[in-house]
Amino acid sequence: MISLSAEQCRVIGVMLEKETTTPEQCPLSINSITLGCNQKSNRDPVMSLAENEVQNVVDELVQMNQLMLDHQASSRVNKYFHRFCNTEFGNLQFSAQQRAIICLLFLRGPQTPGELRTRTNRLADFADVSEVETALNQLQNLNNQTLVKKLEREPGKRESRYVHLFSDLDESDLAESNVTQAENIASASDHQLTQRVTALEQQVAALTAQMACLTELLEDK
Numbered sequence: 277m278i279s280l281s282a283e284q285c286r287v288i289g290v291m292l293e294k295e296t297t298t299p300e301q302c303p304l305s306i307n308s309i310t311l312g313c314n315q316k317s318n319r320d321p322v323m324s325l326a327e328n329e330v331q332n333v334v335d336e337l338v339q340m341n342q343l344m345l346d347h348q349a350s351s352r353v354n355k356y357f358h359r360f361c362n363t364e365f366g367n368l369q370f371s372a373q374q375r376a377i378i379c380l381l382f383l384r385g386p387q388t389p390g391e392l393r394t395r396t397n398r399l400a401d402f403a404d405v406s407e408v409e410t411a412l413n414q415l416q417n418l419n420n421q422t423l424v425k426k427l428e429r430e431p432g433k434r435e436s437r438y439v440h441l442f443s444d445l446d447e448s449d450l451a452e453s454n455v456t457q458a459e460n461i462a463s464a465s466d467h468q469l470t471q472r473v474t475a476l477e478q479q480v481a482a483l484t485a486q487m488a489c490l491t492e493l494l495e496d497k
Contacts (some may be wrong), residue, residue: 287309295357378440
């Protein structure tokens with residue numbers, strides 16, 4: 277299985293997305309790919325790539341046989357189409373649902389089945405979350421390849437997230453994210469505990485003062 281950088285995943289994700297949502301604009305120019313990569317919505321994390329950076333990523337993917345220059349384009353501007361999946365050039369053959377999931381995981385990182393169902397509405401049809409889970413299970417063993425992985429459920433979350441395995445960066449980024457989240461939860465718990473201890477100390481001090489007053493009154497009698 278190929279190994280992709282975060283930027284390479286973003287470029288392929290953009291090309292998969294645009295091929296489905298705006299096929300009339302494909303193949304894509306470097307400018308169009310750049311705009312898609314840097315989109316502020318439906319992207320996580322948000323990137324700010326220059327056109328020359330995107331060109332470098334595209335050139336890398338061309339060398340990896342994941343993209344191809346469209347030699348039949350009549351425009352003076354170079355345009356590209358992907359060879360990542362569902363072509364005669366490779367062995368990755370996805371259903372529309374599987375393809376939509378991979379596209380979203382490339383564009384938005386780890387997600388739950390519920391999030392995937394909501395966010396793939398323009399890419400594929402899912403009747404319910406169980407259909408998403410079925411497609412995810414298929415991607416965990418597709419032609420003897422494990423393309424996605426179910427992650428441990430996060431504290432306070434009802435659903436587990438899934439991550440694609442085309443990029444090693446996802447694992448390290450995810451680990452760092454989980455550590456940060458755990459630290460935030462621990463910090464919040466410590467803060468709540470401190471508040472409770474402070475409140476109890478104030479109550480004890482008030483009760484102590486009241487007891488002292490009562491003792492004085494009894495002694496006066």
